[in-house]
Amino acid sequence: MLKLDWGLRALAGAGLLLWGSLAAGGAAAQDAEAVLKARCAECHERLPDGGLNRITNMRKTPEGWHMTIVRMDIMHGVKTSPEEQRALVKFLADRQGLAPEETASYRYILERTPNIVEDIPADGDVGTLCARCHSFARIALQRREANEWLKLAHFHLGQWPTAEYQAMSRDRRWWEIVSTETPKQLGQMFPLKTKAWGDWLKQPKAPLDGTWRVAGHRPGVGSYGGTMVVKKTGQDTYAVSYDLMTADGKPLKGAGESIVYTGYEWRGTAKLGNEEVSEVFAVSKDGKSMRGRWFLDVSEIGGTMTAVRDGSTAVLGMSRPYVKAGETARVTVWGAGLGPSIDLGRGVTAQVVAKGADHVVVDVKAAPDAAPGLRDVTSGQAKGKGIFAVYRSVDTVRVEPAFAIARVGGNGGKTPKIPAQFEAVGYINGPDGKPGTDDDVRIGPMPASWSFDNNGEVAQQMEDAKFAGAMEANGLFMPAGAGPNPQRAYGTNNVGDLLIKAAVKDGGATVEGEGRLIVTVQRWNDPPIR
Amino acid sequence: MKRSIIGLMAATLAVAGATSADAKDYILTGTKGNKLFLVDPGARKVERVYDVPGSGGIVQTVPSPDGKIAYLMTNQWGGVVGLDLESGKPVFSTDFSTSRQVRTKSVLSMDISPDGKELFVHQTSVKLGLGEYEVLPTQIAVYDTASGMDAKPVRTFPAPRRVNMLAMSKDGQTLYAMSWDFYMIDPKTGKIKGEHKIQGWDRANASPPDILDFWPLFEQTNVFSTPYFYARTDKDPMADPEAFKTGILTLDLKTGEYVMDDFENTSAIIFSSVVSPNRKEAFGVYTQLSKIDLEKDELVKRIELPHTYYAVNISSDGKEVYVGGTMCDIGVHSAETLDRLATIELPGCYDMGAGGLRMIQR
Numbered sequence: 001m002l003k004l005d006w007g008l009r010a011l012a013g014a015g016l017l018l019w020g021s022l023a024a025g026g027a028a029a030q031d032a033e034a035v036l037k038a039r040c041a042e043c044h045e046r047l048p049d050g051g052l053n054r055i056t057n058m059r060k061t062p063e064g065w066h067m068t069i070v071r072m073d074i075m076h077g078v079k080t081s082p083e084e085q086r087a088l089v090k091f092l093a094d095r096q097g098l099a100p101e102e103t104a105s106y107r108y109i110l111e112r113t114p115n116i117v118e119d120i121p122a123d124g125d126v127g128t129l130c131a132r133c134h135s136f137a138r139i140a141l142q143r144r145e146a147n148e149w150l151k152l153a154h155f156h157l158g159q160w161p162t163a164e165y166q167a168m169s170r171d172r173r174w175w176e177i178v179s180t181e182t183p184k185q186l187g188q189m190f191p192l193k194t195k196a197w198g199d200w201l202k203q204p205k206a207p208l209d210g211t212w213r214v215a216g217h218r219p220g221v222g223s224y225g226g227t228m229v230v231k232k233t234g235q236d237t238y239a240v241s242y243d244l245m246t247a248d249g250k251p252l253k254g255a256g257e258s259i260v261y262t263g264y265e266w267r268g269t270a271k272l273g274n275e276e277v278s279e280v281f282a283v284s285k286d287g288k289s290m291r292g293r294w295f296l297d298v299s300e301i302g303g304t305m306t307a308v309r310d311g312s313t314a315v316l317g318m319s320r321p322y323v324k325a326g327e328t329a330r331v332t333v334w335g336a337g338l339g340p341s342i343d344l345g346r347g348v349t350a351q352v353v354a355k356g357a358d359h360v361v362v363d364v365k366a367a368p369d370a371a372p373g374l375r376d377v378t379s380g381q382a383k384g385k386g387i388f389a390v391y392r393s394v395d396t397v398r399v400e401p402a403f404a405i406a407r408v409g410g411n412g413g414k415t416p417k418i419p420a421q422f423e424a425v426g427y428i429n430g431p432d433g434k435p436g437t438d439d440d441v442r443i444g445p446m447p448a449s450w451s452f453d454n455n456g457e458v459a460q461q462m463e464d465a466k467f468a469g470a471m472e473a474n475g476l477f478m479p480a481g482a483g484p485n486p487q488r489a490y491g492t493n494n495v496g497d498l499l500i501k502a503a504v505k506d507g508g509a510t511v512e513g514e515g516r517l518i519v520t521v522q523r524w525n526d527p528p529i530r
Numbered sequence: 531m532k533r534s535i536i537g538l539m540a541a542t543l544a545v546a547g548a549t550s551a552d553a554k555d556y557i558l559t560g561t562k563g564n565k566l567f568l569v570d571p572g573a574r575k576v577e578r579v580y581d582v583p584g585s586g587g588i589v590q591t592v593p594s595p596d597g598k599i600a601y602l603m604t605n606q607w608g609g610v611v612g613l614d615l616e617s618g619k620p621v622f623s624t625d626f627s628t629s630r631q632v633r634t635k636s637v638l639s640m641d642i643s644p645d646g647k648e649l650f651v652h653q654t655s656v657k658l659g660l661g662e663y664e665v666l667p668t669q670i671a672v673y674d675t676a677s678g679m680d681a682k683p684v685r686t687f688p689a690p691r692r693v694n695m696l697a698m699s700k701d702g703q704t705l706y707a708m709s710w711d712f713y714m715i716d717p718k719t720g721k722i723k724g725e726h727k728i729q730g731w732d733r734a735n736a737s738p739p740d741i742l743d744f745w746p747l748f749e750q751t752n753v754f755s756t757p758y759f760y761a762r763t764d765k766d767p768m769a770d771p772e773a774f775k776t777g778i779l780t781l782d783l784k785t786g787e788y789v790m791d792d793f794e795n796t797s798a799i800i801f802s803s804v805v806s807p808n809r810k811e812a813f814g815v816y817t818q819l820s821k822i823d824l825e826k827d828e829l830v831k832r833i834e835l836p837h838t839y840y841a842v843n844i845s846s847d848g849k850e851v852y853v854g855g856t857m858c859d860i861g862v863h864s865a866e867t868l869d870r871l872a873t874i875e876l877p878g879c880y881d882m883g884a885g886g887l888r889m890i891q892r
Contacts, residue, residue, distance in 0.1 A: 043660045043661050044660070044661045045660060045661060052661075053660075053661040053662075054661045054662060151662045151663075153665075154656070154662065154663045154664055154665050155662070155663050157654075157656070157665045158633070158656030158657075158658075158663035158664070158665050159656075159663070161607070161635045161637055161654045161656075162637060164691060164692050165637060165692060165694060165742070167740075167742075170692060170710075170740070170742065171729070171738060171740065173691075173710075174692075175665065175691055175692075179665070484837075489834070490817055490834075490835070490836065490837045490838065491836065491837045492837075
């Protein structure tokens with residue numbers, strides 16, 4: 001199955017390719033070597049050590065290699081078929097990839113998690129010089145020596161002569177800096193040769209076939225869990241079937257296929273229910289668990305996923321991660337190796353209603369005096385640490401993400417609308433009794449009624465709330481159509497600066513939270529790594 | 531206000547001398563789709579549309595001093611076509627790249643000598659190796675406008691990086707190149723004779739000023755001008771309206787007088803500006819049209835525009851202000867009241883993009 005929808009289409013400017021296609025079947029190493037020799041070596045000359053100039057001197061993620069191959073087509077006219085691209089990415093990502101430790105802090109960019117505010121190292125100026133256009137993760141997910149980073153700098157200005165004129169370039173001797181100090185700094189931060197990579201190359205990789213217990217959460221829809229059966233179909237390729245259940249107890253079945261790069265980078269496509277999804281998961285170094293995110297073509301919509309092998313013991317998730325003191329709730333607990341009962345600690349009882357291989361359904365009852373806070377969930381040998389909350393009242397509601405971006409789209413254009421998904425998350429004050437401090441306890445996402453308003457004077461003058469889009473009942477903000485709007489002042493686009501408001505009912509009280517949304521223009525160039 | 535009265539008088543004479551009795555103003559504006567429009571602002575109509583060879587739109591327009599030829603940067607910022615405005619035929623062309631191994635572009639920086647004989651282009655080049663690129667030092671290439679088609683530079687000389695505009699002094703002795711600072715270059719030798727400070731200014735409690743302007747709009751007055759912006763480092767950026775300041779930089783291309791004077795706490799974005807022939811006022815444009823008193827250094831009036839415009843120019847008598855660039859209409863405004871007097875639509879709605887507005891007399 002090929003999915004032809006997202007990724008480099010925008011970068012290509014014409015229907016080029018097809019990140020999803022990388023998940024469809026492997027190709028032999030000799031195919032890749034033949035393409036390297038026939039196509040790549042025409043320009044990348046053979047080095048004395050047998051490698052190819054530039055190509056041999058860097059390491060990248062599968063997405064990183066894929067973007068390189070697509071760029072070679074766009075900028076240099078090097079045509080490769082989807083099969084050849086798959087073979088090349090597999091070959092290069094396996095031999096010149098990143099170790100699990102090297103990607104661990106930057107998985108959000110591979111997973112396309114929306115609205116991440118990055119933690120950029122303060123030392124040096126890489127944040128300003130590189131991450132003013134790219135995510136910092138995009139830089140951090142490459143490994144080169146200083147002289148190779150320097151070549152990347154030459155490529156940047158050579159290809160985009162305006163780079164030195166842009167804001168945060170023109171205020172300094174940009175080229176003088178990025179052609180001297182920056183490559184040295186990057187070579188130290190992200191060098192080609194590392195112990196982590198050397199060790200990972202040597203480490204045997206576990207085959208992933210077998211039965212896995214999974215659980216995850218899809219903002220705006222809810223949690224889910226169940227079983228994933230993985231069958232080996234070839235070298236690092238698998239067929240997958242899903243037998244899942246949603247938070248409201250409905251079955252969710254699916255099937256797909258995947259390819260594993262670099263020994264741990266799971267990339268899959270699947271049909272889940274009636275939705276086509278892409279999967280970006282990382283397998284743990286010991287091969288016993290997987291974690292990641294799946295998403296739709298508009299990758300802002302998706303969910304997290306954690307999987308462990310059947311035969312291990314873990315509580316992975318719950319249909320509802322909280323109960324109010326003095327109240328009852330029906331809760332599904334998902335996991336592996338679950339016991340006959342569920343223990344939620346003192347003052348909370350859990351009467352088993354139903355049990356399956358991957359779940360236990362319980363009626364939870366919290367005593368009026370049950371202690372508020374996070375609790376471990378235990379079932380036989382399986383445990384989930386601090387994943388269930390008891391509360392007496394919702395002290396605060398936070399809109400998460402607190403700051404989000406949506407983008408106008410559609411309206412006859414090729415770029416779709418990019419929505420923003422919000423959740424209203426209940427919190428109780430921590431031991432300090434004050435809201436908004438680090439010791440606040442997260443109860444979990446709660447049903448809310450949503451509204452939005454102009455954020456500030458300019459938004460009010462421009463009537464942003466009137467034009468920028470609409471909020472759906474589940475906290476999904478869907479922006480308005482793209483293009484100049486003659487009904488607006490200046491005929492401007494349907495952009496806006498909005499205050500997002502969530503109201504959560506807690507008994508007789510209503511607790512409100514606020515977030516901020518910027519609705520902005522389209523992203524014309526949306527490669528797999530932003 | 532430090533602009534000299536002598537410069538004012540000299541320039542007024544120069545403008546008067548350059549215009550014959552029956553000549554009148556025309557606007558030249560280049561667009562995407564490689565159409566050049568000649569607009570008669572007095573008649574409020576498009577006089578003529580030219581097809582310009584090349585692709586990637588017309589990104590910079592420099593008219594010859596006699597108004598007969600338009601030098602148009604096109605081909606993805608990679609060359610110039612000189613178009614005879616009478617015949618509509620190209621009489622000059624050059625491809626900046628002189629070999630297959632070196633790709634040369636210009637970031638919109640170009641001007642012509644007062645006698646119309648030499649065209650100056652700031653260029654940035656990259657050497658295209660097999661597996662890698664090498665950024666080369668930037669240069670200014672000088673073309674003989676009589677070289678005809680496939681012109682090659684008659685000389686080149688090294689030039690500072692990041693130049694965004696060139697402006698030739700009226701005596702032809704100094705080529706001004708705007709970059710981090712305003713460099714004064716000997717147009718014969720390329721020697722940097724001096725500089726006016728921009729980012730290198732020594733104002734107390736002030737960040738280096740920021741300028742991003744690619745619109746040469748000085749032909750009506752011989753005074754180059756551009757808005758600049760900076761932050762006060764001694765003010766609270768979140769609370770104090772004094773924390774950000776806007777000013778107008780003027781460089782008199784006849785006298786060499788150079789002034790950077792603030793006129794307001796930053797309250798609007800301004801992309802480009804033009805000085806009135808009366809030398810007392812400047813007009814700045816973006817989504818608003820602003821009128822600035824250059825003697826009192828204050829904002830006189832600001833109006834909202836129907837949409838964003840990048841470039842602003844002015845009639846020879848100083849009575850009408852023209853706004854253009856972005857989209858496909860030119861607004862005619864009263865210089866006195868800023869009222870909109872007319873809107874001239876470009877047929878076919880060709881997008882001016884960042885193409886600018888130049889004035890000629892014919």
